[in-house]
Amino acid sequence: MQADVKALLKLPREEAFRQWLGLAGEWVEEPNIRRGGESGVKRVMTTEGKMLYRKQQVGHIYRPWHHPFGYPTAMREQQVLLACADLHVTVPVLVYADCRKVGGVWHALLVTEALDGFSSLEDCYARGDEQRWGEDLHLRILHEVGCTLARFNKGRFEHGCLRMKHVFVRVGEKIEVALIDLEKSRKSFSAVRAARHDIGQMKRHCDWNTAQWQSFLSGFEETFGADYKKI
Structure with a gap:
């Protein structure tokens, strides 16, 4: 059965959850x-x-202060996805999200649109796309990755689990970057702390050479501003 999204979004809450599932x-x-x-x-x-x-x-929870006994991580991801619009950070379009308790256990759903035309950096590198791009374009792509992550961190959000598979790019007349898998993302005490965390994760999990890493950092600093020096 395929999803008739318009019809599903008109259903009462309990019935909508049942049919989406x-x-x-x-x-x-x-x-x-x-x-x-x-x-x-x-x-x-x-x-x-x-x-x-x-x-x-099912029962996949975190414990925020307002839900000390636990709340679905999908609901945290929903809030981050919505916040990204104000941060000018591209993420998958949110279609539907809800949760309910069944027998005292949280069940949750989060539905998003596919990022049409985008590929993860992990998949790009596995295909050898950087060879097709050439070094100049590759550096421009990584510069834009830095700009995008800086906008996200400036909102005091840290991704929480940043890998090449979570950074998506679409390379055409312009370079577009998107972030996915935001269920571990959370508000940090400061933008600097969020940036320090995510840059550290990128450093550990990328295989970029010195010039490529510097291009990423250049885009990050350009967007993050003067507080970059505190990272």
């Missing part, structure tokens, strides 16, 4: 056990031929 799809991330529960992602199609990703969770 009942949509057939294929696993792109098999359910994994962590945080006392499980979380996985399925790919589903709409009646209009668009691809959606449905994150589904």
Whole structure:
């Protein structure tokens, strides 16, 4: 069964949750056990031929101050996705998100649109796209990655689990960068602290040479501003 999004969004809350969960799809991330529960992602199609990703969770929680006994991480991701619009950071378009308790256990769904035309840096490097780009374009792409992450961190958000598979790019007449998998993202005490955390993760998980790393940092500093010196 394909998703008729307009119809689904008009349903009462409980029925909407049931029908979103009942949509057939294929696993792109098999359910994994962590945080006392499980979380996985399925790919589903709409009646209009668009691809959606449905994150589904059971008992997969974090403990914010206003929910000391736990709340689904998908709901945290929903809030970060919405906040990114004001930060001018491209993320997957949010289609639907909700949660409910069943037998005292949290169940949650988060549905987003596919990033059409984008590829993760991990996939780009696996295909050898940097050879096709050439070094000049590659450096410009990494500069824009730095700019994008700086905008995110300036909002005091830290990604929390930043890898090449979480940074997506679309290279055409202009270079576009998007961030995904924001369920571990959270507000930090300061923009500098958020930046220090995410830059450190990028450093540990990238294989960029000195010039490439400097291009990333140049874009970050250009966007982050004077406080970059405190990182």
